[in-house]
Amino acid sequence: MPMLGQAIREAMKNPIRWLLKPFLLEVAVYAALIAIYYFLVLHFLGHSLMHIYRHDRRLYAALALGLIAGQGLLLEMLTRVLLSWIAPRTEDR
Amino acid sequence: MTFPIAGVTIAPTYLIAVGFVVGLLGGFFGVGGSFLAGPALFAAGVPMNFVVGTDLAHIVGKSIVAARKHRTLGNIDTKLGMIMVLGTIAGVESGAQLIQELKKSARIDWVVGLTFIVILLGITVFMAWESLSTLRKQRRERARGRVPKAGREHSAGAFIARAVHRISLPPHVSLPVSGIASISVWAIVLVAFIGGFFSGFLGGGAGYIRMPCLIYLLGIPTHIAVGTDLFEIIISASYGTVSHALKGNVDILIALVMHTGAAIGAQMGATLTQYFVGSRIRLAFIPLPLIGAGMMLHSLLTGHPPK
Numbered sequence: 001m002p003m004l005g006q007a008i009r010e011a012m013k014n015p016i017r018w019l020l021k022p023f024l025l026e027v028a029v030y031a032a033l034i035a036i037y038y039f040l041v042l043h044f045l046g047h048s049l050m051h052i053y054r055h056d057r058r059l060y061a062a063l064a065l066g067l068i069a070g071q072g073l074l075l076e077m078l079t080r081v082l083l084s085w086i087a088p089r090t091e092d093r
Numbered sequence: 094m095t096f097p098i099a100g101v102t103i104a105p106t107y108l109i110a111v112g113f114v115v116g117l118l119g120g121f122f123g124v125g126g127s128f129l130a131g132p133a134l135f136a137a138g139v140p141m142n143f144v145v146g147t148d149l150a151h152i153v154g155k156s157i158v159a160a161r162k163h164r165t166l167g168n169i170d171t172k173l174g175m176i177m178v179l180g181t182i183a184g185v186e187s188g189a190q191l192i193q194e195l196k197k198s199a200r201i202d203w204v205v206g207l208t209f210i211v212i213l214l215g216i217t218v219f220m221a222w223e224s225l226s227t228l229r230k231q232r233r234e235r236a237r238g239r240v241p242k243a244g245r246e247h248s249a250g251a252f253i254a255r256a257v258h259r260i261s262l263p264p265h266v267s268l269p270v271s272g273i274a275s276i277s278v279w280a281i282v283l284v285a286f287i288g289g290f291f292s293g294f295l296g297g298g299a300g301y302i303r304m305p306c307l308i309y310l311l312g313i314p315t316h317i318a319v320g321t322d323l324f325e326i327i328i329s330a331s332y333g334t335v336s337h338a339l340k341g342n343v344d345i346l347i348a349l350v351m352h353t354g355a356a357i358g359a360q361m362g363a364t365l366t367q368y369f370v371g372s373r374i375r376l377a378f379i380p381l382p383l384i385g386a387g388m389m390l391h392s393l394l395t396g397h398p399p400k
Contacts, residue, residue, distance in 0.1 A: 027357070034353045038094075038105065046346055050097045053341070061338035064345040065331055068150050071349055072157030075356035079158070 029082055099143040099344035107137060108347065112151065112354030119355070120159040120362020122378050123319030125152040125298025125326050128385035134347070143344050146337030150348035152298050152330040155355035160323040162363035168320030170270040170313065176278060177285035177325055184289020185329050189336070191294055206393040209295055213382035213389075216305050223309070224376040231372070254312025271313045284310050288322075289329055298326035301382050308375065315371030 052060045095102045111133040115126035127148050134144045163169050195204055260277045267274055288303030300322050307318035337343050366374065 030357055034109075037353070038350075042346060042349060046095075046097055049345060053098050057339055057341060060345075061335045061343075064150055064338045064343050064348075065153065065334050067345055068154040068334070068348055068352060069157060069331075071352055072154035072356070073161075075154075075353065076158040076161045076360070079357050079360040080162075 030079070033078065094350070096344050096346050099139055099147070099347060101138045101140075101347075103137045103139070103347070105350050108351040109354030112155070112351035112356075113358040115151075115351075116155050116159070116355030116358025116360075117362040118358075118381070119152075119155050119300075119323070120162065120359035121319075121365050122300070122362075122374070122381060123159075123163075123304050123322035123326075124300030124381060125156065125330060127152065127297025128301070128381070128388055130351070131297070132388060139344070139347065142340075142342045143347075146334065146340070146342030147344050147347050147351075148297065149330045149333040149337060150343050150345055151351045151355060153327060153334055154348065154352040155359050156298070156323045156326045156330060158356045159359035159363045160320065160327060162360055163320030163323060163366075166316075166320070166363065166367065167270075168316045168363075168366070169324055170268055170317050170321050171324075172266070173268050173271060173281065173311075173313070174321050174324040176266065176281045177288075177321075178328055180282035180285025181289035181292075181325050181329050182332060184286040184291075185293040185332050186289075187286070188290040188293025188295075191290075203393060205295065206389050209389045210386045212291075212302065213386040216301065216382045217379055217386070219309070220305060220375055220382075221379050224372050224379070227372040228376065251312065253309050257310050258312065268313075271311075271317050273312060276311065281311065285325065288325060292329040292333070298330050300326055301385060304378070315374050316366055319366060319374070 049060070049063070052063060094105050111130060115130045115133075118124060118129070119126045125148075130148045130151065131144050134148060135141060139147065160169065192205070257280050258273065258276055260280055262277045262279050264278050265275045266278055266281075268276065284303070284306045287306055288299050291302045292299035303325060304318055304322045307313040307322060308315055313321065334343060338345075369377070
C-alpha cells in the first residue's frame with residue numbers, strides 16, 4: 001500500500017500544479033454562466049416539464065434524454081472553450 | 094431550489110458538488126459513478142425510485158462530456174464500441190428481466206447484494222495483484238537498464254487476453270486503434286453483454302465491471318478502455334434513462350443541475366488521464382469497487398436496499 005501512495009503522489013505533482021490555476025479561473029467564469037442558466041432556463045422549465053411528466057410520459061422520456069444529451073454537448077463545448085481560452089497551451093501539452 | 098417532479102427541495106450547490114466529484118471520477122476512470130451519486134441523492138431526500146432513474150439520466154450527460162474529451166485524446170476505439178453496442182443492449186435487457194424474475198422472491202435484496210459484493214471484491218483483489226505486479230516488473234526492468242517500448246502497455250494479466258485472442262470462433266475483426274490484430278467478434282459481444290447485464294441487474298453504468306473486462310479479457314490498453322467504456326455507458330445509461338422515465342422515475346431537473354458540476358469534473362478527469370500510465374490508473378481504480386462493495390454491505394445490514 002505505501003507503493004500505491006507513492007505512485008499516486010509522484011504522478012499527481014505535475015498535473016495538479018498545472019491544472020489548479022486554470023481550473024480556479026474556469027470555475028469562476030463557469031459559475032457565473034451557470035447561475036444565469038439556472039434563472040433563465042431551469043426556473044421556467046420546471047413547470048412545463050412537470051405538466052408533461054403528468055400528462056404525456058412518452059414525450060417526457062424523449063425530452064429527458066434530449067435535454068440531458070443536449071446539455072452534455074453544450075457544456076462540453078463551453079468547458080472546452082473556457083479551458084482553451086484561459087490556458088491556451090493546455091491542449092498542446 | 095424545489096424540484097417539483099420528485100417533490101424535494103435541495104440546494105443546487107450540493108447537487109453541483111456531488112456532480113463534480115462523480116464527474117471527475119468518471120472522466121478519469123471511465124465509470125458512471127452511481128455508487129457515489131446514488132447514496133448522495135438518497136441522503137438529500139430524493140425518493141429511492143427517483144434516485145436510480147435520475148442518476149442514470151445524469152450519467153448520460155456526464156459520459157457525453159467525458160467521452161468527447163477522450164475522443165479528442167484518441168482514447169476511443171469506435172469500431173470496438175460499435176460492436177459492443179449489440180451485446181450491451183442485450184445485456185441490459187437480460188439483467189433487467191432477471192431482476193423482474195427475482196422480484197418474485199422475498200430475498201432479492203440479498204441475492205443482488207451478495208452477487209455485487211463478491212464480484213467487486215474479486216475485481217479488487219485481481220486488479221491489486223495485477224497492477225502491483227506490473228509496477229514491480231517495470232521497476233526491475235528499469236533497474237536492469239531496460240527501457241520499456243514507448244506506447245506499449247505492460248500488464249501482468251496479459252496472459253488472459255492472449256488466451257481470449259486465440260479463440261478461433263469466426264468472424265474475426267482487427268482493432269487497429271487498440272493494437273489488436275485479430276479477435277473473435279463473439280468475445281467482444283460477450284464482454285459487452287457482461288457489462289450490460291450488470292448495468293441492468295445492479296443499476297448504473299457498470300463501468301467498474303466493464304472497464305476491467307476490457308483490459309484483462311480483451312487486452313484493450315487502459316486509456317482506450319476508459320474512453321470506450323464511457324462510450325458504452327452513454328448507450329446503457331440512455332437506454333436506462335428512457336426506461337425509467339417511462340415509469341416516472343426520472344426527475345430530469347435534478348439531473349440537469351447535477352450535470353452542470355459533472356461536466357467540468359468530467360473534462361478535468363479525462364484531461365488528467367494523460368499524466369498517468371495505464372498501470373497507475375488501474376492501481377488508483379482499486380478503491381472504487383471496494384467503496385461500492387462497502388456501500389452495498391451497509392445497505393443490506395441497515396435494510397435500505399440499493400435498488
